[in-house]
Amino acid sequence: MAGSQFMPAKSWAGGHSDVIMPPGGKKFKDIELTYFQDGNWLHAPLWLSEQFRKDAGVSIKSRELYDGGDTVAKVLPQLLSRKPRFDWVQYPCLFFGQFAETGQLEPLDDYFAQYAGSQEYLDWVMPAYREFYTKWDNKTYGIMLDGDIHILHYRKNYFNDPDLQRKFSKRFQRELVVPKTWPHFLECTQFFTEELSSKGVYGTSMVVNPPAFGWGFWMDIAASNGVNYFDASMNPGINSKQAVEALDMYKNIIEFSGPGGKSMDINQTIQRWQSGTDVMSVWWIDLSEFTVQQQGMEMAEQQGADIVPGWEQPDGSINHKAVSLWCRTGSIPKNLPQDVKDAAFYFLYRMSHPSISDEIVADEYCGSDPFGRSHYTDESARKYTMANPQRGTDNDLWPTNSGIFKTFETARSHLDGGLRNVEVGYPQFYWEGTPQYADALGRNISKAVSGQLTSQQALDEAAEEWVKIVQKLGIDNQKRQYENFLAGARKLGYKI
Structure with a gap:
């Protein structure tokens, strides 16, 4: 697919139209995929399914929705299973490191290497997301789908x-x-x-x-x-x-x-x-x-x-x-037949690629926010005022299609504000222990707000709980995982 075959380098600011094909230009053999997603992310894979089937022989068979608060309980057992119920999974980025640590996410670097121009795609993903929510221990395990900020x-x-x-x-x-x-x-x-x-x-x-x-x-x-x-x-x-x-x-x-x-x-x-x-x-x-x-x-x-x-x-x-905070990544379980993994990668990569995602991030029935450079251009701002050409209104899940904002000026202001913040984006914690860290910190902050504790007392309590979490999970293990955060922060020039 990619790069010079379907998109000149100068076009990466927007205007992508060429169809991405599997490696070698050969279609898959009508592979149907099942995927899991949290319920607040919406419907883009479903309306893209028929087009991807026609273009590349891969489509969606079914999906399973889960509550975002149940991510670990719903996703982790499937990753550890010899026969996972999903062929790819979309999940909040808070859990990216924990899932990567299982060793049961498929490394994606070799898949990217099969597509000419994929390096341009990787460079296109905004660093505030790419450096934290797709890479783990110097390998790529995730494809960005939603850039919350x-x-x-x-x-x-x-x-x-x-x-x-x-x-x-x-x-x-x-x-x-x-x-x-x-x-x-x-x-x-x-x-x-x-x-x-x-x-x-x-x-x-x-x-x-x-x-x-x-x-x-x-x-x-x-x-x-x-x-x-x-x-x-x-x-x-x-x-x-x-x-x-x-x-x-x-x-x-x-x-x-x-x-x-x-x-x-x-x-x-x-x-x-x-x-x-x-x-x-x-x-x-x-x-x-x-x-x-x-x-x-x-x-x-x-x-x-x-x-x-x-x-x-x-x-x-x-x-x-x-x-x-939050964001969403797509990953593939390791324990799948190779042809299914190839098809799942194609679906995720093409959906994330600007040739598709320029439209879906501006669609009210998608649930994805901008995460790539072209998502912030004037051309993309105009898409917020227009119908999405990828779909009609022939489904109860997406009954309207007339854009989100009335004027270009409002859409442009919206994206300008987003871009200013992405450029100073600070990652959430996303390694093993995240739910415990979040609960301890948030719970004690709430106590300070309600007046039960002073600010110093609340944060001392939270810090004490964090020390216990580190000790329980193993300090050497936590230091090694935290190094992924530090490496990304250094690349973005943060003082740590």
Whole structure:
């Protein structure tokens, strides 16, 4: 398939049209694949199935949905089975390292080598995803399918309101602009809440629950303040002075988030955004996409997107970090017949490749967010305003097909905000022990928010639990696995 045979190098910014074929141009022998996916990722493999069957002799026979919280329970037994029930699996990237550690994911480097131009594809995947969620111990085990990232969503009409601008300037002696630092974000949150709460509008809301996700919204603040999960010797870094400062900031923001702020869950933050209750929201990039219909077009067109705030440094620069929480990878189990593995790789690779994924990341019934360079171009922004040519509306699973946003300007702003954050993307933990680390950190952060513990006490408790987790799993084993995180972080220039 790839490269010079179907896409000139200059075209990698977009405009991919040539059909990717299996190695040697020979079709598969009508291989039908079964796959597993978490239920919040949607339907692209199903609508691509018939086209892939015609082009390459590989299609989808069936899929099995599982709840994302049950990923390990649903996926791990199949990887360890001599006869897995799936031919490929899509799963949240939090579990990538744990699954790779089993030795039962098929290494993919030799498969990529069969396709001319595959190196261009690998270079096309954004480094914030490629370096952490596809590679393990210097081998490739995953293909990116979904590039989650936290971004700052905001309502342009409030920041552009002359009366609010005048009041803010009088109070803070500076212009009302989208905040670039966390102290400024706190000021804006307090200001909007105090000015607009009588109308049912608040500055922001922060995800606190479930704790397994809430920690990631604190980590946006903490990572930009220089906090890392561990040092190279697996000593926790989550209870440092900078970490405590970040938790104090998180708590202070929540104080101005209105009723229920201290126990806010993911669904409540969605409801607040789509109802127009929040002026700002630090959330995943797709918040402004899947809520368009509920918001109504007028409100949806007032959405803006920008980089998650950071902390000002001594030289005047601002250190930003946006957590790439969740994300999705596709992998192939080792214990399959070779022809099935070849077909599964083809399906995953072609679906991830820009010739296909440029369309699906802009489709409301896909569930994938941008993860490759061409996903952020003007051409891709236009796709958010148009029908997806890969499918019709002849299925109850995807009954409409008219684009997500009304205007190019809104789509372009959406992608600009996403790109700014991907360029400073900070990975979640994704090695063995991830569920335990997430629970310990999120649970204790929640206790600090509710006032049961001080910020220092909460993070000390979390760090103590992390030490026990490391000891239980084996410090040498954890150090070796954590080195994958460190290697990726060094490539991206992060200070660890």
